[in-house]
Amino acid sequence: MTVEKKAILQKFPRSPDVLLSLLHALQRTNPQNYLTQEDLKLAAEYLGLPLSRVRDAVSFYTMFSLKPRGRHIIRVCESPNCHLAGAWSVVEELKKTLGIEVGQTTPDGLFTLELTSCLGACGVAPVMMVDDEVFGNLTPERVREILRGIRGAG
Amino acid sequence: MKRLFLLLCSGSACQSSGALAVKQALVEAITEQGLTEEVQIVETGCMGPCELGPILLVYPDGVYYVRLKPADVREIVTEHFLKGRPVRRLLWTAPAPEPRTIPFFARQMKIVLGNCGQIDPEKIEEYIAVGGYEALARVLTEMTPEEVIAEITRSGLRGRGGAGFPTGKKWQAVREARGNPKYVICNADEGDPGAFMDRAILEGDPHSVLEGMAIAAYAVGAEKGYIYVRAEYPLAVKRLEVAIAQARKMGLLGPRIFETDFSFDIELRMGAGAFVCGEETALIASIEGKRGEPRPRPPYPATFGLFGKPTLINNVETFANVRHIILRGADWFANIGTETSKGTKVFALAGQVKNTGLVEVPMGITLRELIFGVGGGVPEGRRFKAVQIGGPSGGCLPESLLDVPIDYESLKKYGAIMGSGGVIVLDDTSCMVNVAKFFLEFTADESCGKCVPCRVGLRLMLSILERIARGEGTEEDLQQLEDIGHMIQSTALCGLGQTAPNPVLSTLRYFREEYLAHIQEKACPAGVCPALIHYEIQGELCRACDLCRRACPTGAVQGTPRNPPYSIIQDRCIRCGACLEACPFGAVVKIPGRKG
Ligand SMILES: Cc1cc2nc3c(=O)[nH]c(=O)nc-3n(C[C@H](O)[C@H](O)[C@H](O)COP(=O)(O)O)c2cc1C
Ligand code: FES
Numbered sequence: 202m203t204v205e206k207k208a209i210l211q212k213f214p215r216s217p218d219v220l221l222s223l224l225h226a227l228q229r230t231n232p233q234n235y236l237t238q239e240d241l242k243l244a245a246e247y248l249g250l251p252l253s254r255v256r257d258a259v260s261f262y263t264m265f266s267l268k269p270r271g272r273h274i275i276r277v278c279e280s281p282n283c284h285l286a287g288a289w290s291v292v293e294e295l296k297k298t299l300g301i302e303v304g305q306t307t308p309d310g311l312f313t314l315e316l317t318s319c320l321g322a323c324g325v326a327p328v329m330m331v332d333d334e335v336f337g338n339l340t341p342e343r344v345r346e347i348l349r350g351i352r353g354a355g
Numbered sequence: 356m357k358r359l360f361l362l363l364c365s366g367s368a369c370q371s372s373g374a375l376a377v378k379q380a381l382v383e384a385i386t387e388q389g390l391t392e393e394v395q396i397v398e399t400g401c402m403g404p405c406e407l408g409p410i411l412l413v414y415p416d417g418v419y420y421v422r423l424k425p426a427d428v429r430e431i432v433t434e435h436f437l438k439g440r441p442v443r444r445l446l447w448t449a450p451a452p453e454p455r456t457i458p459f460f461a462r463q464m465k466i467v468l469g470n471c472g473q474i475d476p477e478k479i480e481e482y483i484a485v486g487g488y489e490a491l492a493r494v495l496t497e498m499t500p501e502e503v504i505a506e507i508t509r510s511g512l513r514g515r516g517g518a519g520f521p522t523g524k525k526w527q528a529v530r531e532a533r534g535n536p537k538y539v540i541c542n543a544d545e546g547d548p549g550a551f552m553d554r555a556i557l558e559g560d561p562h563s564v565l566e567g568m569a570i571a572a573y574a575v576g577a578e579k580g581y582i583y584v585r586a587e588y589p590l591a592v593k594r595l596e597v598a599i600a601q602a603r604k605m606g607l608l609g610p611r612i613f614e615t616d617f618s619f620d621i622e623l624r625m626g627a628g629a630f631v632c633g634e635e636t637a638l639i640a641s642i643e644g645k646r647g648e649p650r651p652r653p654p655y656p657a658t659f660g661l662f663g664k665p666t667l668i669n670n671v672e673t674f675a676n677v678r679h680i681i682l683r684g685a686d687w688f689a690n691i692g693t694e695t696s697k698g699t700k701v702f703a704l705a706g707q708v709k710n711t712g713l714v715e716v717p718m719g720i721t722l723r724e725l726i727f728g729v730g731g732g733v734p735e736g737r738r739f740k741a742v743q744i745g746g747p748s749g750g751c752l753p754e755s756l757l758d759v760p761i762d763y764e765s766l767k768k769y770g771a772i773m774g775s776g777g778v779i780v781l782d783d784t785s786c787m788v789n790v791a792k793f794f795l796e797f798t799a800d801e802s803c804g805k806c807v808p809c810r811v812g813l814r815l816m817l818s819i820l821e822r823i824a825r826g827e828g829t830e831e832d833l834q835q836l837e838d839i840g841h842m843i844q845s846t847a848l849c850g851l852g853q854t855a856p857n858p859v860l861s862t863l864r865y866f867r868e869e870y871l872a873h874i875q876e877k878a879c880p881a882g883v884c885p886a887l888i889h890y891e892i893q894g895e896l897c898r899a900c901d902l903c904r905r906a907c908p909t910g911a912v913q914g915t916p917r918n919p920p921y922s923i924i925q926d927r928c929i930r931c932g933a934c935l936e937a938c939p940f941g942a943v944v945k946i947p948g949r950k951g
Contacts (some may be wrong), residue, residue: 218662220644221627225586250644261646262627264586280548281747281779281793282705318630318797319548320587323705324405324712325368333589337371338406 205230206240210247217248220258224265233269233310263317271306271313273351277329280319286326292316294341298348311352358393359436362412364472366401366558367590368551369408373424377409380425384432394436397481400559402472404459404712407447412472419447419457459710462728464691466699467675468715471559476594479601482562488607490678494570495615503574504530507677510685511697516542516633516670517746517774518850519696519763525667528657529575532665537577539568540642540661540668543584543591544626544633547746548797549777552701553671555713557584557591560675561598565608565621567674570681572619575667580621583638586628595623630801634849635668637803648803649849670775672701692718696762704730706779707737716761723757726780737782741866745774747794748854750861751787770861772854786883787866788873791859792820798855809852812843816859823870824884826877826949833870837863878948885930889950892934894920896942906937925950 209226213219227240236259245252259265277283277292292303295314299307306313322328325337329344336347361381365374378396385394402410407421411431418441420431427445435441448457465471474481482488494503508523529537541564545553556564568580584592599621602608610618624642631637632647639661641647660666676698680688689697696718702725704711709731716725722742726732733739741751750771752759759765763773781790799813816839822828840856847853863870872878879887892903892912899919904912911928914921920942923934935943 217644218624218642221641222625225625225627248644254645258644258646261648262629264628280797281743282549284793285706285779317587317628318546318801319550321545321551321554321585322368322371322405323549323551323703325371325408326705328371330587335367335371335590337368 206243210243213247215248217250220244220248220250220255221262223248224255224259228265232272234271234274234313235266235269269306271311273311273332274313274315275329275331276315276317276320278318278320278322278327279316280323282319282323283327288327290341291327291329291339291344294344295348298345312348356393357395359395359416360414361394361396362399362402362414362472363396364400364402364408364410364412365398366405366471366555367588368401368405369410370590372408372422374409376425377411377423377428380428381411381432384429385436388432388437390432390436397475398477399473400471400476401468401555401713403463403468403714404447404710406711410447413441416441420445421447458731459712459714459729462716462720462724463714464699464717465715466679467556467563467672467701468559468713470563471555474560476559476561477597479562479598479605479607482560486682487562487678488566490681491566491569491573491607492613494573494681495613495617500530500574500576503570503681506685507574507680510680510688511692511695512673512676512680512688513696513763514670515672515676515700515775517547517772519773522669522673525657525669526571526574528655529577529665529667532658534658534663534665536579536664537575538661538664538666539572539575539577539580540638540656540666541568541580541582541674542633542635542638542668542670543582543588544638545585545588545671545775546630546633546801547775547777549705549779550703550746550775552703552713552776554588554591555701556671556675557588558594561591561594562602563675563678564595564671565598565602567669567677568621569608569612569619570677571667571669571674573617575665577667578618578620580619581624581642581661582621583624583626583632583642586625592623592625599623629803631803631849631851634851636849638668639666648805649851651848693760693762695764700761700773700776702776702778704778704780706743707733707782707784708780709734718762719760721758721760722752725761725778726757730780733780733782737784739780740783740785741781741787741790741862743779743781743790743794743858744777745772745854745857746777747797748772748851748857749774749777750857751781751790751865752861753865756865770857770864772857784881784883786879786881787862787869788820788824788879789881789883791862792817792824794858795820795855798851802851802855806846806848806852808843808846809848809855812839812847813852813855815839816843816856820859823873824879825886826873826884828870828874830871830874832874833863833867836860872947876948880947882945882947887949888930888945888947889925890923890928890930890932890934891944891946891950892921892923893942893944896940897921898940898942900939902937902939903934903943906933908933 245255327339409423411420512522513519632641634649637647637649656666701715802809804810840860897920901916
């Protein structure tokens with residue numbers, strides 16, 4: 202176990218109800234934004250849960266991934282308000298600029314493109330999140346600008 | 356002495372349109388002009404009209420600046436703050452020292468949202484300055500738990516999470532339930548697409564939720580609370596963390612609050628992207644670290660909830676109402692609204708309506724007042740067609756029902772629901788078959804798959820709708836949709852399945868002729884379903900500029916430059932509409948029905 206992961210575990214009490222928070226934290230420390238088999242074992246052992254139960258939980262929630270993803274996760278809202286406001290042109294622009302389909306990761310490992318249901322920012326539809334940040338009133342130009350910004354920041 | 360107060364909205368929506376950069380620019384310009392002593396910037400929660408963001412409200416002048424850019428800021432500072440001349444081109448409306456004179460606000464009644472946009476949500480002192488935690492103090496020092504429950508019951512407050520269960524009655528059940536410890540849970544999972552009132556409250560006035568939970572805990576006899584918040588709401592998570600830490604520091608959470616025997620603390624739990632976790636039994640399973648699947652009720656969480664203990668679970672907006680009822684009294688609250696639905700409700704107005712955003716109105720106002728009074732009606736030149744109310748499981752109501760009062764019972768009677776308060780206005784460019792299909796796709800995707808009626812039934816309905824949209828439906832299909840829909844309503848395990856057929860059933864009820872047009876005439880009257888429309892080029896308008904031919908991805912447009920008219924080879928056309936968008940002369944038209 203890496204020192205980093207050990208430090209994460211120790212921030213949590215050994216009680217099953219922290220499972221999701223713990224998994225979020227472990228997933229975030231992996232640069233590729235996913236949970237390794239090792240992570241699942243760590244969580245299970247630390248919380249005293251059967252590994253099968255941890256696997257079961259992970260498979261249920263869409264925000265956990267067992268496959269490596271990009272360093273940044275782009276999630277475009279596909280719910281009604283965003284849909285009506287033209288979310289598809291945003292998705293098309295992202296696909297074109299990044300050269301990937303929804304669910305894929307760019308070859309340089311920087312971005313994964315995903316869809317999500319409503320992000321609760323419908324007042325500024327169409328909306329996407331990049332990691333923890335919300336971007337609204339999107340147009341294809343604005344999307345290109347945002348991607349450039351993130352690429353620049355590394 | 357501060358002379359001007361700048362309320363800068365920094366809710367998620369305004370942040371996403373650049374509020375933080377505007378703040379930066381404000382700070383710089385104010386410092387440059389030496390106004391730091393006179394001007395105070397307050398970062399607030401959501402003010403409501405999100406699409407106008409970033410928004411700055413200047414007090415005491417009552418001036419709203421909208422759609423601000425960092426480049427505008429210097430002018431505002433030098434002209435307005437220094438010389439007292441508001442910058443007109445950046446104003447939303449004429450200066451209105453009393454925001455109530457602005458039509459968007461005039462018909463609203465802000466109780467739950469009262470603090471949102473008025474105080475800095477990251478400063479507990481500001482909350483306390485406007486009466487925060489007074490209700491908790493009063494409850495702990497002057498009232499017995501029974502009296503608190505009686506007051507909430509008398510107020511008529513009902514759950515704002517969708518089902519509208521009487522809150523006092525729920526508290527009573529948890530109080531009476533045997534078992535220890537007891538828990539209080541705040542449902543902040545807000546998964547309904549189009550709803551963002553809970554987010555606005557959490558981001559704009561987090562302490563009102565903590566205070567409501569503490570009062571509830573005292574009433575039911577709990578010492579520990581959880582807030583289950585969506586992982587998609589990082590700003591809400593952050594503001595809650597700050598609020599909880601500040602409340603603990605001031606002794607408003609933790610052991611022996613206000614030096615009484617009452618102790619209460621709150622922990623945050625994050626979801627991980629599963630809509631069904633908003634359902635209370637699924638949510639409890641998720642807090643326990645399991646798959647978030649619902650289970651049959653009874654037993655209800657009130658007797659068998661978190662870790663098998665008696666548990667009170669209420670929605671964010673429900674908790675945010677509590678302090679107002681305690682402070683102003685049950686009678687005051689019960690005076691607002693209708694016979695069965697009391698108080699206000701926050702709605703998220705969206706779709707084809709002039710003013711979008713969050714609005715809070717008294718229960719019982721009509722749909723017409725909400726959509727046309729507060730919302731300003733549909734945009735110029737369009738016709739109102741339907742309002743979809745209650746989220747993806749809500750119903751679509753037609754123009755003839757616009758005078759229905761908004762309360763739990765009336766909406767249900769006509770096939771819609773209050774739900775969480777999402778309102779989408781549809782005009783004549785929307786196809787009701789397509790709308791029904793769209794919402795059903797959402798619920799079918801989110802079905803957790805545990806019960807057969809929901810898992811299989813919704814898919815079946817969806818395939819029928821897809822068939823109709825392709826022009827391959829029959830009249831028997833409509834009957835079948837209704838039969839399956841009613842079957843799912845009565846047999847599904849949880850509220851997701853029980854309400855999911857609503858969009859289909861309500862559109863069948865009020866817009867049947869539109870379904871029939873798809874079936875009998877093979878035409879989509881609104882011109883939306885690609886299989887049931889075609890495009891034509893009107894020869895007399897065509898200038899043979901060649902733009903449409905170049906835009907067409909399938910080579911379906913035919914013609915030679917400068918030699919009108921062009922034409923479309925129908926069996927090559929995929930009806931993507933690229934030619935229509937490309938044409939500068941309006942010569943390309945979309946026509947309902949197949950070419951025939
Ligand atoms: C599929 C489904 C999703 C739900 N999502 C939410 C939600 O996001 N937020 C919420 O407060 N209630 C939601 N509910 C309602 C909860 O089950 C529960 O009734 C509510 O939290 C009780 O609080 P209240 O009495 O204050 O309304 C949902 C119900 C169902 C069936
Ligand atoms: S519909 Fe996209 S953020 Fe709500």
